Amino acid sequence: MAFLSIRNVFKSYFLHGKRIDVLRGVSLDLERGELVSLIGPSGAGKSTFLHVLGTLDAPAAGEVLFEGRSVFSMNDAQIAEFRNRTIGFVFQSHYLLPEFTALENVAMPALIQRGDRAKTYAQARELLERVGLGARVDHRPGELSGGEAQRVALARALVLKPAILLADEPTGNLDPATGEGIHQLLRDVNRDLGITAVVVTHNETLAQSMPRRLRLAGGQVTDA
């Protein structure tokens, strides 16, 4: 039984009443601890695929099985909890909550679980130090640079030690040097924490550096 498997997933968009089939029966198996890159032309549906994988978007048909269990057959609260505990997201822009400090942002997933505050903050502080932002703990997102904010977002995705990390062009908005730092961090957490990571990217060299490479084109995902 695969760790995470996608079975016959369909997803369409409607643009001016016309249906655009983005995913046409995608099936895929991912193993625990895999580090996977996903490439494909713009508008091929890479983000949609990632959203369906992360339960942010419901497929029109098909199943996503996590350890053999269909995630979409759970109710809202269970899906939310699954998302909270099992999946970490990193997006193209950081999507930090502007009213909260870096520390609070990192701690947010644990706060949603209503865990012990002191312990949560200690963990978050540790993570921030690990991504090299120990000095920026009390800054708001508006006072951080793009690279710093993205590192905070990465720390936020990792705070509950999720089984799956989904990254949607995490370095798309960053300069190559900063981007490379983020990539290195991704590789580190994959190696150190054994997190299964799917990274959508346009960066060919980054894609090539991943152990497994997927290509999304024509509504189908294939190993590149």
Add this chain to the structure above:
Amino acid sequence: MQSAERQTVYRWGLVWSGALVAFGGAVLLGVAVSRSNAWAEVSQALGLSVMGWASLLQSLNALALVPAELSLKQPLPLSGTQYLVAGALAWLGGWGLLAAGLRRAPAPTEGPSPAAGAPLYPRLAGYRDFYWSTLGAYGGGILLAEWALIQLQSLLSSGAQSVAQGEASGGSGLQLAPPWAFAVSLLVACSISFVAGAIGAARARRLSLPEATIGVFYLGLPIPIMLTLLDRVPALQLALGYRLREVTYVAGLLGRPELGYWLVFGLLVLMLVLGINSGFVAAGSGRLDLRLGFELFVARRHVAVFRPSLLLGTLAVLMLGIIPPLIIYGIVRAVEAAVERTRIRELGLVDPLAAAASLNRLKLREQSPTMMMTALSVGGVGVGVMALIIVLSVMSGFELDLQKKILGTHAHAVVSKYAGDLPEYPKLMEQIAKVPGVVGQSPFITNQVMIVSEGNVDGVVIKGIDPDTVGSVTDLPGYMLPGGSLEYLKKPELLTPRRGPGGAGSPMLDDRPAGAAPPAGGQPEEAEEEIDPIIGSMTKPAQEQVLPGIIVGRELAAAMRVVVGDKVNIVSPLGTELGPSGPMPKSRAFRVVGVFYSGMYEYDAKFVYIFLDEAQKFFEVKGANGIDLKVADIDDARRIAADVTRQLGGYPYRSRDWSETNRNLFSALRLEKLVMGIILSIIIIVAAGLIVATVIMLVLEKRKEISVLKALGVPDGGIVKIFLAEGLQIGVAGGLLGLLSGLAWCLFIEKVGIKLDPEVYYIPALPVRIEPVQTLLAVVIAVLVTYLASIYPALKASSVEPVEGLKAE
């Protein structure tokens, strides 16, 4: 290539004809009701209601019923039942026809999409349109709540009621005072309604508004409609009046029972809606989660309501009006800006970078539009609550004032017989004294008579009293103005007769005899003799004769132009002597031995008091007409009165308390207060509209954040809770500010006082009485309304799809 989706197709012919038939059925039903002439009365009764039903009913009436009735040249030989049956059938059939007009489109003939056959997305498969169980919970819940309210109200207060009715009852039932029984049963009914709503919503995992509408309309509405019709339809009154008398009694306290029924119904529906929402929030996503810590944490960051500057500023606006705080704020900001500018320029001369950072910090402090909206919403709720508290407190003050004055001159309760006098009153008084709660009693005789002074006539209520005990029942001894005394009633000879015309305050009286008999100066006895023919034969000069005493009110004394020592005649039309043209009016002379001033115009102008023994002689009454009672707790007067009746053995004795004897006055006051409360609540509703706008703006502003929170694992219910908490924060802040400023204003009115023209209002200053329950109620209502107002935006927020906000960039 089309999807396999099957859309709804409307066959408009069927839909319209169905609607027409159903409408015809409604008209027939209306005619059936109007046969018993109730229709016009219903619309009339609702004519002044605030609910807006009236216009609907009246236009329906005008459009359909009037032509329908006119077209019937003579009343058909059918009674109302046939109309009722035909109307109901047409009504149902019409709906059936209408439903038949809504059909699913046929399946598309084109081939299936590539996804055909793939497993259906499980949550779609579990989706259902209509939940019968939820309908049952909503409709049944509100019906159960109404039933429970009626039953509990009857049960809890039946003891007191049956005793008051003079029935044999050994104290069964709990005998709560009706208002308390009503409060308890209302609380129970509200919780039933709330729980039913919560259960229904939890079952359906959504709000299920169609179910709620149908439940409320078809199961909830009939009872208030029936209660409204109760007074007007004799058959209903006969069948149900007896069972519902407790309910109608409580509603009758308001003066307009219908208003009471519909307000209570509205409250039950409100509780149902609250329950539905709470049920959805708590369990809508499949799990009951009542914890709020995280949601409050987020909500507090979104709308920072509890900031000292915002709270103080709003409080200042509420207390002082808008202009003065605005001026102060403007001055402070101007000074601050000037100081900051100089500081930054000086800093720039030293270190340009530090100056830039300082400038940046200054910019960051500027407020966002939502902050402004938040402040406005808080202020709006605050103004509403403040106005409610002040107006209701002033009206309570008036009520208390009135009550004090009425109870000062009137007894708390009156014991009398259904017919006849009470010759046995001393024995009765001994028995009554044993009833706990009775602290004073005094026998009396009362009647309507004419009072005649020199040239003036007025109709008054005369009351024969016992000067020794009257002080234990009313405040009359305390109202006596200096110069007269209650003692003189018993012993009129103690009052030294006024000698000479130089008496104070009646120059007119002295002028007239002087004009009538110019040469007779210094002969006042003669002047008195001249008026004697009014009374009849008089052998002794009136001034020297010892006449029985009478006490009149200040206003009456002024109108009759009499002072202490003057003589007045009391004329009763109920004479026993027969004259040539029937019974002769009886007349008797009294001497004014005292003037009282209660402060209540009606009493000061309409009441006169004489000695009980004189009244017995004058009206030929044995003993007394009744016994005035004073009770320890005026709010408990009804029950104590019932106890007294029981102590006396019921019929033929009866006792009525002050709220019964002055029922119209107090119910008018209560109705006025209620209507005032409703009108002022509209301010809060306007403020609630502001809150809706504010929270919607917040939702729009935070769409991205909502998506992120969802991606991080906050369930839909959590998002709802966050935005409900934001609305509630505004409501609570506004409510508390309103409470503070309202209490402060009340205190100001009480301590400093707002002068009133005593000629017009008969009281020197605006009275204020802060009633804790009513004040708290105003705040609770405001918070409830803001909670309701934030439901819609909160639901909107929860329906933001996670991908939606994440894409928008």
